[in-house]
Amino acid sequence: MNDNIYITNIKLNKEKMTNKNTYPFTLPLIQNFNEIKFKTPVTFLIGENGTGKSTLIEALAILCNLNPEGGTENFMFETKNTHSNLYEYMTINKRGKPKTKFFLRAESFYNFSTELVRLEEEDNYNLYKVYGGNLHECSHGESFIKLVQNRFTPNGLYILDEPEAALSPSRQMTLLALIHELAKEGSQFIIATHSPILIAYKNGAILDLNKNCEEVVYEETEIYNIYKMFLERHKTMQEYLFND
DSSP: OOTTOOEEEEEEOGGGOSOTTSTTTTSHHHHHOSEEEOOSSEEEEEOOTTSSHHHHHHHHHHHTTOOTTSBOTTOOOOSOOOOOSGGGGEEEEEOSOOSEEEEEEGGGHHHHHHHHHHHHHTSOOOOHHHHTSOGGGSOHHHHHHHHHHHHOOSSEEEEEEOGGGGOOHHHHHHHHHHHHHHHHTTOEEEEEOOOTTGGGOTTOEEEEGGGTTEEEOGGGSHHHHHHHHHHHSHHHHHHHHHTO
16 A cells, blocks of 8 residues: 555545536536545546546645645635535545645646745745746746746645646656656645646556546557547548548
């Protein structure tokens, strides 16, 4: 048993759902799963757009007392309240306590970076040395990597929502190497992603939300097969797509 699996499983309490015809209960994921077990330090959640990956991972972050817009437990800013109430219908089981926690969310990373600047400049929190400086002063992708390099430490719990959105393929490989080192040092990662590079991680588990959260192997994922088909037959694929 891995010592750095801080979240062992999450359960959906369907008996508490009184109106299953409203969001988020109409999501295919919510209709089809009862429990997700985390058996490895690095777990990837995959699925088509609209499946409910981000909604699920957002609820998971809230259950871990993390800001739905991203950050640690100490980042309680709110740009706009858009998160669902799914967390109210979920039970999370934990084992042990990580030394640190962080929710990295691609779509609201700008908001997090802005709050970091405000805390540094207005409240004198002296956070730049922890986060590698003002994250607005570098590119989106560079700020992602700088954050992980400086703020992610051993024995942590890290929840990531589509981190590849800001990263080039080479930077995704950099992130993968950082994830590997941190996992060896006692950290747990739960990552929602569409990246064929990230889910290739040899020590990770891939849970397909389109298949009732079934664990799948890399070569059987839709992500892998679509990228493989397009790259190997890109001219034929474009003829099909453009009806030429």
